[in-house]
């Protein structure tokens with residue numbers, strides 16, 4: 063589930079240690095259905111997806127790489143990601159049969175740096191101390207470049223292509239203001255960028271002549287400044303949503319904000335309410351909430367997006 | 382100040398004692414019913430967890446009954462509960478209600494301490510001490526009554542007589558003013574419970590651990606009063622948590638509770654390596670302990686979409702086979718029905734009986 067966050071780091075690290083990286087196939091209907099079948103019914107869609115991806119991989123690999131993201135920021139108070147991201151490996155381990163041995167990558171910034179985590183991983187993989195250091199610095203480097211590309215407005219897919227293949231990631235006009243309708247997308251990246259579950263939301267927006275603005279473009283400092291205006295939140299990823307929503311809702315070059323939340327997502331149910339009630343003001347650009355689950359049809363998403371874009375265009379014509 | 386707070390089992394008894402000793406008028410909304418839940422669900426975000434909706438419904442009732450202050454615990458935790466107060470109070474304000482908030486945990490102890498400066502005449506510190514003493518005494522009385530009723534119920538001759546005695550006893554304690562009266566009320570309650578007629582049963586009752594999300598385990602309106610239901614089916618329930626522990630755990634005044642918590646974490650560690658912010662350690666360790674202590678089964682209760690318990694739910698089947706103990710998962714939401722619950726309980730009881738018989742044979 064942290065593919066869109068850390069994959070460049072992992073890939074470099076794993077390959078540097080002599081492992082071959084096998085990715086699960088892109089999400090598709092049967093993959094998702096398989097995940098749903100092995101999962102608790104009322105859990106959030108992304109976890110169901112994750113199960114699907116694990117099942118897709120399990121017979122094709124010698125060991126399974128899973129991440130456990132406990133905390134992603136260093137703060138004086140307790141911060142967390144989401145209980146499910148913390149307990150993910152435990153769930154997988156106990157509920158799926160016939161899994162290959164697991165390699166666990168723990169991100170717990172509150173207690174150890176990303177570098178320490180990466181070092182542990184390199185050691186687990188059996189890299190010698192000397193090479194390990196080299197691999198380590200290279201992977202952290204690649205990761206930093208990847209994050210920089212995201213800030214420039216590339217989608218994770220484009221950014222990865224650029225970092226790994228040296229392509230230019232065809233940076234098509236993501237700068238604010240170039241197209242006529244700027245729509246900011248706020249939501250977990252594993253929802254927005256999973257082409258199956260979000261039905262290619264960013265691309266759909268583009269085909270309607272709208273310009274999707276991604277959360278990953280907003281620099282950390284800006285997010286933090288926005289967050290100062292609200293009482294503390296303990297979930298780091300939800301903080302990003304709140305900060306980004308607050309930033310986008312306060313700008314006049316953003317024409318609309320779409321809040322993308324996953325059905326049965328615990329933190330989103332709370333943060334969605336906070337964004338709607340504490341952040342939105344009568345002056346904010348329109349805000350709409352799109353709830354995605356495994357039953358959301360492509361047509362449903364398309365209609366919602368079209369309606370939203372139309373609404374913005376009409377409102378503008380009237381002015 | 383007319384203060385109110387959402388229900389959690391019989392917690393209103395000690396909490397009322399605490400607040401009234403601080404000079405506040407306490408508004409206790411009626412016990413939540415399906416109407417309360419519907420009212421809460423109407424204003425709540427769609428897929429927020431069920432306790433949120435019940436709490437919100439309780440708060441709505443309290444405001445309609447004239448409360449001007451709502452109290453709630455709140456904090457920086459991994460789970461949603463930490464945000465309940467903040468979001469609920471905002472929802473209620475947006476719905477047009479005006480009231481003061483007391484968010485215990487977020488505002489810091491000092492701020493909450495000072496909130497009662499105007500309601501207390503005389504020394505504030507002394508009032509707090511007195512209030513806390515009353516709170517503790519009533520919490521202990523409540524716990525003792527609940528426990529004794531739990532132990533009697535499977536043996537009662539007339540179905541419902543234990544619960545009637547318990548309710549009456551709890552009422553006595555709730556209405557008692559002052560420590561002496563509270564003690565006398567507890568004696569009265571004991572007498573009532575001792576008066577319940579018991580009968581001999583042929584077989585020792587089935588023993589079942591009841592665990593899961595804390596609110597689902599402890600709030601009868603959520604779980605259709607499972608403790609009573611089981612007792613009246615002749616089954617001995619062992620809830621892993623109690624309202625008493627729930628109240629005193631965060632206060633950190635009772636070392637035995639803290640030790641027990643730590644032990645639970647240790648037992649659960651092979652299955653859950655990190656803290657998830659709910660009762661996951663109690664669920665996992667409770668199940669393991671139940672198996673080790675020869676219980677006949679485990680009932681796992683959790684609200685629809687509850688995050689920590691969803692994770693446990695994924696792990697429990699493994700425990701079921703590792704430790705050879707049957708587990709019944711009951712997922713609760715506003716559409717759950719008591720008949721559905723009864724059917725599933727009955728089937729589970731049959732299963733446990735069968736196991737017991739085949740075991741004693743083999």
Ligand code: SF4
Pocket residue numbers: 106107108109144145146147250324326327328329330
């Ligand atoms: S943040 Fe939401 S979507 Fe993500 S794992 Fe947690 S519950 Fe699921």
Ligand code: SF4
Pocket residue numbers: 328430431432460461462463594658659660684686687688689690
């Ligand atoms: S433990 Fe479950 S029910 Fe309680 S706040 Fe968390 S998700 Fe909701």
